[in-house]
Amino acid sequence: MRVAIIGAGNVGASLGKGWARAGHAITFGVIDPADPRLAAPTAAAGGAELAPVAEAKANADAIVLAVPWDAVPAAIAALGDLSGRLVIDATNPLRMGASGLELALGFSTSGGEEVARLAPGASVLKAMNQVGFAVMSDTAGYPARPVIFVAGDDAARKPQVLALVADLGFEVVDAGPLDRARLLEPYAMLWIDQALSRGAPADNAFAFMRKQAVAGAIEYIRYALTVHDGAALTSAYVLAAPHLQAAPECLGYDLTQCDEDPTSFILRIQWVSAQAHMEGFRRGPHFPPFLAAIRDFIPEIAEMRHYAPTAIAWRR
């Protein structure tokens, strides 16, 4: 998609970087395109274009508001007629209060609804306001996938926004109509309050998660390569892995290579149960293409057996 991001501060720059990496074409709409401080965010966003706010929306499929709350009315005024356009409101209605930043409005309205009022005829969706910028372009490495909720009334175009959020690596949850921004902005404020007033790190992220299935069986496949090299094995598993991911019986896997003996590899596969592996996966539609990808390596398997978890298990 062609995404016009209004504002190239921390939030705009992080969104541009993340979406450019996902293959989207970025235009930053800014007050002064000649500002030399814009060189870094445009480079990070894959050579994004720069344009005055009024021109940034020209060919955009989506227009993202990423400016401070005080600047929202002027930015919308500069954008001009937004009727029929898709607008993603990533702002938070913040003001400086006695003890730091606080929400300027809420409960019976929201920043998202205020943006919709200022941009009559536009499809306004609230999204990408709920975590700090450090998370926006770097969603990897969390124990659960970080979540972004999306609120908006345009059911027809909401899938485009859900997909854009997912492209950044977030789990994306439909929060319903735009007035649910009344819940999403306090949610953002909780993150902001933790980061600014209570010492939480900037890479803290929210998750909205379900109980995870516990592997009932661990399959260990040890390879002692005598014919192929390690690169050939990992290449084969690049092709085989999607068939494990597609199989509901498989909960996870990892392949590791021995430091002391690079011909030794251990593939660890987490299965729902040994029965689910042998009767579900082995007899199901995903096994034949999986087997085809790794068949040449079968003679080099030193062990392939099921192991049962014991009570000895822990993760920091």
Next chain:
Amino acid sequence: MRVAIIGAGNVGASLGKGWARAGHAITFGVIDPADPRLAAPTAAAGGAELAPVAEAKANADAIVLAVPWDAVPAAIAALGDLSGRLVIDATNPLRMGASGLELALGFSTSGGEEVARLAPGASVLKAMNQVGFAVMSDTAGYPARPVIFVAGDDAARKPQVLALVADLGFEVVDAGPLDRARLLEPYAMLWIDQALSRGAPADNAFAFMRKQAVAGAIEYIRYALTVHDGAALTSAYVLAAPHLQAAPECLGYDLTQCDEDPTSFILRIQWVSAQAHMEGFRRGPHFPPFLAAIRDFIPEIAEMRHYAPTAIAWRR
């Protein structure tokens, strides 16, 4: 602690069950202690006591409000003088709106603050309002630890509440003063809205999580037991495991036993790096007691080597 839970509905019953399991003594304060429907929650809470609301607080170290919002004023009136008492407000100020449950107040006040107003002199902390009851007594099995934020102005007694929440298995985060309930109640409403209006399962939980360290090295220790039996090995690791947990170089471990050959075990240890294992852990204070616990099994080790992660890794 002696915990008086006012209300034995879904929330009160779940809290009672979880806290009783953690060793706390529960009294349910209810309108009619003779109601036969109270048999199940009192049994689940380890034989909790039942008392009329007015008497439930008698010896309680903490009084937990777990009644519907409409019943809060009457419950507080029935409790009588609460000055100097620790009150945990687990309620949400909900009312029935045109499209389902909604918050009855917020932004410039909160249910927590309203409770404090109704109970002058009490130490009121907002907690345990942010997830559904199904999560409250069953916090295991999530990819990240479910979170509960605690808001309250009594810094001296807040640690008691933080500890009570942690006893249920939650990650607990201090949200600051009681007026932060203005953020925690919309947070709860987001959960409620997802569960009641958008098909989210009742065991959905929020997390507030940091990036997780990625293991740079996997150590595989394979045992082929010829002298000891498997029960002896797992007993040894019950003693050894705390020393791995205490070592900052260790990120996790799991021990599994082979289905086809019960004398074969694989211990998988996730280390920050091979160097952190060999130079940090091996030369640090946690290695000697670790080694002492498993020394007898060293002759039965078939393999003990470091493996490096490849790009082939995934978890559902």
